[in-house]
Amino acid sequence: MSAAPTSVSNASTETSASDVECDVLVVGGGINGTGIARDLAGRGWRVLLCEQDDLAQHTSSASTKLIHGGLRYLEYHEFSLVRKALQEREVLLRSAPHIIRPLRFVMPHDPAMRPAWMIRIGLFLYDHLARRELLPGSTAIDLRRDPRGACLQPRLGRAFVYSDGWVDDARLVALTAVDARARGARILTRTRCTGAQRSADGWTATLQPENGAPRRVKARALVNAAGPWTESFLRHQARPARGEVLATRSLRLIKGSHIVVPRRFEHEDAYLFQNPDKRIIFAIPYEGRFTLIGTTDVEQQGEPGSARIDAEETRYLCEQASRYFKQPVAPSEVVWSYSGVRPLLDDASGDPSSVTRDYLLESNTEAAPLLSIWGGKITTFRKLSEEAASQLGRMLGDARRPWTKGASLPGGDLxxxxxxxxxxxxxxxxxxxxxxxxxxxxxxxxxxxxxxxxxxxxxxxxxxxxxxxxxxxxxxxxxxxxxxxxxxxxxxxxxxxxxxxxxxxxxxxxxxxxxxxxxxxxxxxxxxx
CATH class of the missing domain: 1.10.8.870 (Alpha-glycerophosphate oxidase, cap domain)
Known part of the structure; x- marks a missing residue:
């Protein structure tokens, strides 16, 4: 096995008395930060990424683990977002067939939730908003005859079935970082950016490893991909060159929690359940012996890293799943749970479920280039990264060609x-x-x-x-x-x-x-x- 390049550090313990210089400093080791670092490095930029904890330790390992267009977003008229995500769905399936796989979803029809005609229209749009080559289209099934109805309550006689994908989210981040490093990026985990001073021609940042002396990094541009900490970083760590205001937007931090219970069905398809509050939850085959159920949408109070599921969220997920499964789900059966905080752009919506999942790349060129990543979802990370790298190239005066659309992630070229x-x-x-x-x-x-x-x-x-x-x-x-x-x-x-x-x-x-x-x-x- 070949070792990592000697110019690249695998750990946060790398020390040096001299300053480190790079073209772009990326703050944040979630899916967006690692994706941007990978894309930039593949275009020949000198990139350094720092992450205060482990890669994907927070939001990017706490998703529902789906590569999907977002069927429910159609109700909020997010057609552009859904189309973009559907286009990316097959790109990602081809790039990483080991950690991403097709998944069929069974949506039992409950007439009290949404009428059948509405679901048919939604699924027709979902099938046709973007070109689809790998995944089968939607269909209807009789749950009284189909084996996938065996675990459901007898009152449910009909269901609709459609396609999306499943992803090992934390491994997606790790392998994206591996590819970034292979292309020349330096990845420092458990290394916090404690301050970044802007000037007319660059940034001078202080990085504090968990173990070791602080180091100074000089970068021509800075990418703020801190996820739930994006707004906080601009307000507390990033210091302007003059009197400009760096934090011009606000994040809405929405906690999403999941529970894992003993397996509720034997087949390998997943379920989408509609709830009386107009939300949905998924029930997904997980790790062979289990079923993953989620997610919730709750305003996160306090520091994002402290997010944990509470008793009310557990009760909600169990109750809603029990409305469909023949065998009820009880809180006492939960063997594991996890919570993540989604950093969504605050659009003044009253309902957390309706806050847009789309992203915004905000550039600031009043002094040395600054690019802040607001919002986003795991399915669109590659496209977001491509747009970010192109935008940074323009800000640095050297546009370079995109390359990731047809590229495999490490281990994915079989x-x-x-x-x-x-x-x-x-x-x-x-x-x-x-x-x-x-x-x-x-x-x-x-x-x-x-x-x-x-x-x-x-x-x-x-x-x-x-x-x-x-x-x-x-x-x-x-x-x-x-x-x-x-x-x-x-x-x-x-x-x-x-x-x-x-x-x-x-x-x-x-x-x-x-x-x-x-x-x-x-x-x-x-x-x-």
Whole structure:
């Protein structure tokens, strides 16, 4: 396995007495920040990205894990956003068939919610707003005859089925960062930007690693991709060159929470449930033995990093799911939950569900270039990043060509293992068969987990035998994989491994999670982020 370039740091502990110079400093290691860093680096810009915690530790690992156009946004007449997201859906499916896969959604029809004609019109638009080559269109089914109706209440006789995609959101961020680094970007995790002074010709920023001395970075331009902290960064860390006001907009912080319960159905399709409050929730097959249910829309009070699900949110999700499932969902069954804060542009809407999910790129060229990223959703990250990189190029006086639309994410180009590509979903199954042939010692669950997580990069993780993988620290998790995640993917704590680079924490006992924590050098097991 080749090592990372010597000019690039894999960790936040890199120290240097001299100033670091770059073209663009990106603040924020979520999906938008890493996407912009990747795109810029691929265009030849010198890029440094800093993230105060782990990659994707907050909003970008707390999504419903869907690559989707946003069917419900049609009700709010967000046609441009839906079309843009639908166009990106198939681009992403092709770019990362290991971590993104097609998913069919079953929407039981409850006449008390929305009439059938309205749903048909919505699905017709959803099928035709953008060109669709990989995913089947919508259809209607009889739940009394279709196996997908077996887990639902008998009163539900009819459903509509449509297509979208599923994504491992935290791995999407990690692999985007891996690609950014491979193209020359420097990625510093657990490194906070404590201040950034603007001048006429550049920015001078102070970066404070979690462990180590502060360092000074000089950049020609700055990208504020701090997610829920975007407004706060402009008000407290970014200092203007003169008397200009940097924070010109406000964010509305909306908490979305999810619960995980024992599996409610055997098939691999998901459900969309309509609620009496006109909201929707999803019920999605998750990690084999579980069902993921979410999300809520609640105003976040307090610091974004403190977001946690509350009892009322848990009760709401259980109640709404129980309106549809034959087997009710009780709060006592929740085995795990997570919450994220969506940084949405404040449009003065009274209903959090109706606040736009579209993004805004705000440029400020009163002195050294500043680009602030407001809002956004995971499905449109590549397009957002492309637009941001082009905008920065113009601000720096050197427009450079986009390149990401046809590019694979790390591990996503399966051709070297299986030959010519056919379809992303069938290509992946062919890839799994080839991994099984090359590594016969892997059991089926481990095989699929690692093929999904790493794609063709699996060759840098696996050894010819289990014995060559080192100690099995926890079931199916060997020292070789932990070494790889620490060396190649910035994992420095057990949470990084168990809850973001994988979801193994959901399958392990407390004692097994403790073993991973000890291996990572932690004295006590940290709570799941």
């Amino acid at each position: 051709a070297e293992w299986i030959g010519a590509s056919q379809r992303p979903d069938t290509d992946f199954e062919r890839f799994v068969a080839e991994v099984a042939r090359r590594y016969p010692w892997l059991d089926e669950p481990g095989l699929r987990r690692m093929a999904r997580a790493y794609g063709t990069r699996i060759a840098g993780v696996l050894a010819p035998s289990a014995q060559a993988m080192g100690e099995e620290v926890a079931p199916g998790l060997y020292e070789a994989e932990l070494d790889y995640l620490r060396r190649e993917e910035w994992a420095s704590r057990s949470d990084d491994v168990l809850w973001r680079r994988s979801k193994l924490g959901l399958h392990y006992s407390a004692a097994q999670r403790e073993r991973v924590a000890r291996w990572m050098g932690e004295s006590t097991l940290m709570k799941a982020a």
